[in-house]
Amino acid sequence: MLEPIDGLTPKLESNVLYLTIDRPTDLNRLSPELIDHLGVLMAELRERSDIHVVVITGAGDDYFSMGLLNPALRESMSKEDVVRLVRRANAVFDALEALPQIVMAAINGKVLAGAVELALACDLRYAAEHVTLQMPEASWGGFPGAGAPVRLPGLVGKARALELICTARTISSAEMNQFGIVQGVYPRESFQDSVAKMAQTIAENGPLAVQGAKRIMTTRQEPGTRAARELSDALRHALEWSQDVDEGMAAHKQSRKPKFVGK
Numbered sequence: 001m002l003e004p005i006d007g008l009t010p011k012l013e014s015n016v017l018y019l020t021i022d023r024p025t026d027l028n029r030l031s032p033e034l035i036d037h038l039g040v041l042m043a044e045l046r047e048r049s050d051i052h053v054v055v056i057t058g059a060g061d062d063y064f065s066m067g068l069l070n071p072a073l074r075e076s077m078s079k080e081d082v083v084r085l086v087r088r089a090n091a092v093f094d095a096l097e098a099l100p101q102i103v104m105a106a107i108n109g110k111v112l113a114g115a116v117e118l119a120l121a122c123d124l125r126y127a128a129e130h131v132t133l134q135m136p137e138a139s140w141g142g143f144p145g146a147g148a149p150v151r152l153p154g155l156v157g158k159a160r161a162l163e164l165i166c167t168a169r170t171i172s173s174a175e176m177n178q179f180g181i182v183q184g185v186y187p188r189e190s191f192q193d194s195v196a197k198m199a200q201t202i203a204e205n206g207p208l209a210v211q212g213a214k215r216i217m218t219t220r221q222e223p224g225t226r227a228a229r230e231l232s233d234a235l236r237h238a239l240e241w242s243q244d245v246d247e248g249m250a251a252h253k254q255s256r257k258p259k260f261v262g263k
Contacts, residue, residue: 028063057108064109126184127182
């Protein structure tokens with residue numbers, strides 16, 4: 001399975017697997033087909049003892065990824081299909097988080113919406129200096145449905161997570177570092193080399209020790225996340241059929257400010 005497909009390019013080097021989201025003409029968006037392929041790949045990676053670290057990045061240096069959906073894409077899909085895609089992404093991101101390997105997000109460009117949730121499912125995150133991050137869902141009448149309300153508070157605290165999700169504001173790489181979303185920020189020109197050096201350092205250490213430490217921490221956190229995940233799925237399903245989501249989509253199409261009513 002570690003062969004290039006449309007939208008995803010893998011490269012294995014010295015026990016480190018680099019996965020590049022390679023859809024630059026669509027701003028590296030996570031298409032349904034790409035999500036499905038990632039799900040299959042996660043199952044294979046669980047059995048690969050020769051891979052110690054996985055690094056996920058985007059092609060080019062403008063966009064890490066624009067995520068799963070935007071208002072235009074949502075308009076072309078049925079509500080059932082939207083919910084199905086979000087839940088599928090949830091399952092794939094959960095599988096990514098559960099990998100025995102250390103997973104790193106090399107955020108090399110703008111990261112938005114569902115792509116933020118992909119990055120949050122990784123163990124470590126590093127950003128280039130020019131990167132920005134945004135979760136715009138609230139401005140569309142929704143909330144991030146693929147894990148951000150579950151994972152983000154553990155990184156930045158409840159209040160900061162609420163602020164970032166509820167304001168839908170864009171933050172810089174410096175703020176990402178300040179808030180603890182990323183573990184480091186590097187200049188654009190040296191970013192890939194810096195991340196590769198970090199990945200190789202981890203890959204050269206004892207895999208049983210590294211994976212054991214990850215397993216202990218994951219077990220410690222698990223009881224507090226399962227209920228939140230189930231609630232997220234239930235609320236996201238109900239939200240899709242709300243008046244506010246329909247209003248958010250209509251307002252975006254008409255280039256006006258939405259008038260939400262809370263129903």
